[in-house]
Amino acid sequence: MKKKLSLGRKIYLFVGITVFVAGIVVAILSYFINASRINGYFSELSVDSARYIASLADAKALLELKKVVQSEEYQSLREVAEEEDNEQLVEDFFKEHGVWEIYSCTREIIV
Amino acid sequence: MKDVEYVYFIVWGGPDEQYDMYLVDDDTTPMYETGYYELREKELAGIDATKEIAPTISHGDWGWLCSSYSPVYTDDGILVCQVGCDVAMDDIMKERYQNFILILVAALASTGLITAGLMFLIRRRLIRPLDSITGEMIKFSPAEDLDPVKSGVIDLSINSKDEIEDIYHEIRSMQFRILDYLGDVKKKEKANRAKDAFLANMSHEIRTPLNGILGMDEMIIKDTKENRIKKYALDIKSAGNTLLSLINDILDLSKIDSGNFEIISLDYSMTSVINDVINMTKPRADKKGLTYNFTVSPEIPSKLHGDEIRIRQVMLNIINNAIKYTKEGHVVVNISTEKGQDPTGRMLIVKVTDSGIGIKDEDKDKLFKSFQRLDEEKNRNIEGTGLGLHITFRLVEMMGGHIDVQSEYGKGSVFTLNIPQGVVDPVPLGDFSEAVDRYLSEITTDETTLYAPDAKVLIVDDNEMNLEVMAGLLRDTKIRLEFAMSGRECIEKVKKNKYDCIFLDQMMPEMNGDATLTEMKDQDILKDTPVIALTADAIVGARESYIAMGFTDYLSKPVKYDVMEQELKKYLPSHKQLTPKTVESKELPVLLIWGDDPARIKEEKERLSGSYKCVCVTGQAAMEKYLSNYKPSGVLHV
Numbered sequence: 001m002k003k004k005l006s007l008g009r010k011i012y013l014f015v016g017i018t019v020f021v022a023g024i025v026v027a028i029l030s031y032f033i034n035a036s037r038i039n040g041y042f043s044e045l046s047v048d049s050a051r052y053i054a055s056l057a058d059a060k061a062l063l064e065l066k067k068v069v070q071s072e073e074y075q076s077l078r079e080v081a082e083e084e085d086n087e088q089l090v091e092d093f094f095k096e097h098g099v100w101e102i103y104s105c106t107r108e109i110i111v
Numbered sequence: 112m113k114d115v116e117y118v119y120f121i122v123w124g125g126p127d128e129q130y131d132m133y134l135v136d137d138d139t140t141p142m143y144e145t146g147y148y149e150l151r152e153k154e155l156a157g158i159d160a161t162k163e164i165a166p167t168i169s170h171g172d173w174g175w176l177c178s179s180y181s182p183v184y185t186d187d188g189i190l191v192c193q194v195g196c197d198v199a200m201d202d203i204m205k206e207r208y209q210n211f212i213l214i215l216v217a218a219l220a221s222t223g224l225i226t227a228g229l230m231f232l233i234r235r236r237l238i239r240p241l242d243s244i245t246g247e248m249i250k251f252s253p254a255e256d257l258d259p260v261k262s263g264v265i266d267l268s269i270n271s272k273d274e275i276e277d278i279y280h281e282i283r284s285m286q287f288r289i290l291d292y293l294g295d296v297k298k299k300e301k302a303n304r305a306k307d308a309f310l311a312n313m314s315h316e317i318r319t320p321l322n323g324i325l326g327m328d329e330m331i332i333k334d335t336k337e338n339r340i341k342k343y344a345l346d347i348k349s350a351g352n353t354l355l356s357l358i359n360d361i362l363d364l365s366k367i368d369s370g371n372f373e374i375i376s377l378d379y380s381m382t383s384v385i386n387d388v389i390n391m392t393k394p395r396a397d398k399k400g401l402t403y404n405f406t407v408s409p410e411i412p413s414k415l416h417g418d419e420i421r422i423r424q425v426m427l428n429i430i431n432n433a434i435k436y437t438k439e440g441h442v443v444v445n446i447s448t449e450k451g452q453d454p455t456g457r458m459l460i461v462k463v464t465d466s467g468i469g470i471k472d473e474d475k476d477k478l479f480k481s482f483q484r485l486d487e488e489k490n491r492n493i494e495g496t497g498l499g500l501h502i503t504f505r506l507v508e509m510m511g512g513h514i515d516v517q518s519e520y521g522k523g524s525v526f527t528l529n530i531p532q533g534v535v536d537p538v539p540l541g542d543f544s545e546a547v548d549r550y551l552s553e554i555t556t557d558e559t560t561l562y563a564p565d566a567k568v569l570i571v572d573d574n575e576m577n578l579e580v581m582a583g584l585l586r587d588t589k590i591r592l593e594f595a596m597s598g599r600e601c602i603e604k605v606k607k608n609k610y611d612c613i614f615l616d617q618m619m620p621e622m623n624g625d626a627t628l629t630e631m632k633d634q635d636i637l638k639d640t641p642v643i644a645l646t647a648d649a650i651v652g653a654r655e656s657y658i659a660m661g662f663t664d665y666l667s668k669p670v671k672y673d674v675m676e677q678e679l680k681k682y683l684p685s686h687k688q689l690t691p692k693t694v695e696s697k698e699l700p701v702l703l704i705w706g707d708d709p710a711r712i713k714e715e716k717e718r719l720s721g722s723y724k725c726v727c728v729t730g731q732a733a734m735e736k737y738l739s740n741y742k743p744s745g746v747l748h749v
Binding site: 005006007008010011012015016019020022023024026027030031034035038039042043045046047049050051053054057059060062063065066069074075078081082085086087089090091103106107110 | 198200211225
């Protein structure tokens with residue numbers, strides 16, 4: 001009788017594959033558990049930071065700034081300033097519309 | 112604000128709006144970045160900024176970021192914007208991948224190690240033994256001459272192409288071999304049954320005429336007053352008994368060889384066995400002029416448990432052999448016991464020393480083989496078949512013992528039987544002569560001669576001579592005998608008469624004993640009448656098989672008067688068996704015969720029993736004991 005695969009080899013293969021697969025599964029599980037905990041930590045960190053900064057922000061002032069920034073005039077100016085890489089134009093515009101202080105204060109909070 | 116990469120104030124529309132607006136960003140971003148843009152990030156699209164936004168983790172031009180948002184409301188609840196906060200995750204992500212690779216490598220390494228360990232164990236505990244088993248089993252080549260279909264071996268169709276299939280094939284092959292072997296066993300059993308049947312027939316055919324010869328001879332011995340005729344009759348008896356023992360030997364050997372021989376252990380008195388052995392061997396030794404010494408250790412327990420008949424047989428064989436092969440000098444028998452392997456039993460040791468011809472060293476191996484006679488030329492004149500020692504050897508072996516032989520050619524031999532026996536009564540035998548006297552006196556008081564004129568016995572046998580012998584043997588008992596020569600005649604007689612006992616021959620034409628008994632039982636005509644099987648079928652186990660058939664007991668042919676008398680005493684109603692005193696008053700005068708030689712006493716009893724009611728005892732003590740209880744008409748010392 002021709003032996004295709006001896007019982008010993010079959011058992012070795014079975015044990016080898018089973019243990020190998022088990023090892024891989026353990027490694028993957030470990031990776032995902034680890035990733036999930038890291039993601040959770042970072043999410044919490046970023047949410048806390050965002051809330052903290054939001055609590056410092058002056059909503060009324062920002063509302064004013066928003067209105068200025070939403071204007072067509074500012075949009076046109078912004079494009080020019082971007083083309084020329086000239087921030088002074090924006091600063092002047094904000095100062096002209098009385099929101100420069102709000103803008104810079106808010107930037108300070110962020111920084 | 113540790114670890115925070117970017118913070119920005121952002122406004123973006125609801126799900127349908129295409130644009131978002133950066134209101135304020137950190138100071139690293141140019142101011143002109145503040146304003147409308149196409150939606151910056153894919154993940155922001157479709158998000159309703161008026162609601163709580165879950166943190167997102169994304170990877171883009173800025174690397175890995177974890178982004179969270181928090182709304183900014185005015186006091187009257189108007190949402191102004193969301194504060195976005197991005198935390199860089201590049202480092203941790205890099206670390207995470209490194210860790211994963213590390214874990215994977217560690218897992219693979221550990222699994223590799225575990226696998227190697229498991230494989231080592233599996234190889235050691237399973238594969239190697241399996242290989243060995245397969246290797247061993249492969250040595251059995253398949254029995255190709257057997258047809259699997261006919262043999263009934265089911266093909267399980269195991270085609271695993273590995274050791275399992277190898278083992279399956281070998282088991283299958285072994286199944287064929289076992290079936291083959293069982294077939295042979297069945298054939299042998301069939302042959303053995305045929306042999307047993309042949310032996311039973313042979314036994315019957317030889318014993319039937321022998322029964323006639325010995326029975327008639329017994330009557331001649333009883334009736335004749337002429338010493339010359341009596342001597343001839345005694346010679347016939349001796350020759351007949353030799354022939355009978357030869358038949359018994361052949362039957363025994365056959366049974367032993369076929370494995371049907373049984374050792375039947377019962378309680379027995381050692382005194383009785385030794386006394387019988389002495390009585391049966393001493394006359395031969397005396398006749399040859401040998402010095403015959405018989406020493407019995409006083410330490411032997413008085414009652415033992417074993418196969419008394421076989422113990423007696425092996426002792427007789429060994430001692431008779433010693434006497435047979437000793438021309439002059441001595442035969443010394445020493446019987447003792449010692450502690451055996453079984454703490455509750457004893458090892459019976461029978462040592463027989465002779466000054467006979469001895470055994471050559473090269474012949475010792477042949478000693479216990481069947482049909483082997485040693486030194487044939489020298490021993491041509493010594494009678495024997497070469498079966499005795501072989502049977503002795505086999506019997507001793509079956510009883511769990513062994514035989515030791517020491518011999519010097521030309522000088523003599525020492526045969527030692529070692530047979531384990533159970534102990535029933537540990538009280539030592541003490542002085543053997545006294546023990547024999549005690550034993551004989553007990554036997555004598557029990558051996559009242561049967562006299563039952565009121566008893567009615569039916570004897571059924573198809574052989575007229577056998578009926579005549581039985582009638583002759585029972586003549587002095589005055590029992591009223593009736594005869595039937597067939598089963599049918601027996602049934603007719605039993606229907607009409609009430610018998611106290613029936614002796615029923617087994618081997619009869621037309622209707623054998625078994626069928627006759629069955630019919631009588633079916634017709635319910637027997638009532639409580641004991642039926643004793645009378646047969647020449649004397650093979651071992653015959654008694655048990657006849658009792659199993661429904662017979663009350665069994666009597667082997669040639670019928671010995673003593674045995675038949677014992678049977679009748681056992682089964683005849685006691686009120687019909689008269690006591691010696693009654694006999695004395697009604698019949699012959701009582702003669703007490705006593706002496707030291709049992710054979711001589713028996714001879715005198717047979718000679719005088721026609722004229723006297725003979726009571727025999729051995730030894731003076733027994734004689735005195737009898738005389739203290741009874742007053743015989745005369746006393747004869749022989």
